Amino acid sequence: MLVTNILDMATDAPTKRERTLARLIESGLELFERQGYDETTVAQIARTAGVTEMTFFRYFPAKESLLLDDPYDPLLVAAIGRQPTGLPPFLRAVRGIREAWRAVPDPDQPIIRRRVRIAAKTPSLRGATWKSTGNTEQAIVAQLVADGASDHDAHIAAAAVLAALVAGLFAWADDESAGLASSIERALDVVDVPDALNPTGPATSMEARDA
Amino acid sequence: MLVTNILDMATDAPTKRERTLARLIESGLELFERQGYDETTVAQIARTAGVTEMTFFRYFPAKESLLLDDPYDPLLVAAIGRQPTGLPPFLRAVRGIREAWRAVPDPDQPIIRRRVRIAAKTPSLRGATWKSTGNTEQAIVAQLVADGASDHDAHIAAAAVLAALVAGLFAWADDESAGLASSIERALDVVDVPDALNPTGPATSMEARDA
DNA sequence: CCCATAATGTTAGTGACTAACATTCTTGAT
């Protein structure tokens, strides 16, 4: 989530649809940055892009989508699939994400930061941001299950990792000096706790195992 | 999130405000269950409760709030504060939540289940559910920081635990046979990984530490 | 150059939510 590569059609002459899409995205981001997300109207974005409100919704199912849609899922999923299946699902997910984000090309960082920054500073987008992880979550769950995890565990692991990732991205957006990769690493370290720091071991709760 | 004790004013005669509130909640839940959340209109809830749409918004800032508002934060926070400060923040949060939910009284379970079930089966509520953890998240962050965690780590730990908790609640709502406490335990076990299952130790990423 | 179809526009409407102001209850002090 939070990432869309506007320029991944570096092929031939951009078709009309592609040009309109690019104009919508650029207009939207600019307006969001200048006057805030909540204060920007879909109609205004459309007008700035030289198009009708109706057309906006032909490109995005919702206002938030202009900010939050992204195409990075396959990379995440592949990286998770590469983790050793001996690991518990949660750790496979954590380390897969670690690996995938380590590989994000430097040139993509500015636009990612732009988007994340808007999302981070807009309270009304908090929910939308997490909702937008929905697809990614499904993809991660599928991969974990394919590698032997239970549905139950896969869902929980996916939700938790994504939450940590998003929180890490938010932190990164606020820290101009931080690099993307290292920020993600630091975030995932918080949930991938080194054994040395875990003296008591997990509280495996003998008490209330399955009613 | 996802919990509101309608009946915690077992004191004297309920005031008018309390009666209206109770009617709104009951009408809302019933309609959501019978015809679905998206298919239920605020106007309809209000009408069923014998009140105006405007009045609904005097009690709830948004439609979702009827489902998602809750008063359990203080218990969570206290339980987290009780965890040993030697533990990393993430594990303190996990085990605090474990402890707090273990203590949820049996009689509260049916209404919690009712709410969670509606939230779980309504895709358009996914985002709202997580957004509604916002306050809880702030509270957890504050407690973790008070106990010595960095802001950065506290935010990430809080986000991840809450995600796991919500995912666990969703799983519980779907499994009629499961008890609340044991469901939460199982969910948290997924992220509080036993050492025995973590042969390699955390991937502490020598590579890209701080740019 | 022409036509199938993609891209866009128009109109009309629903539903969540807000603002401003008017009205009707409650309640506590007298």
Next chain:
DNA sequence: ATCAAGAATGTTAGTCACTAACATTATGGG
């Protein structure tokens, strides 16, 4: 009981996100 202050509710009018149905214009391949 009474009466005023304040709480609870109603009314009206409006904004904004989003959808549906149908009409129009632009584009590109034959």
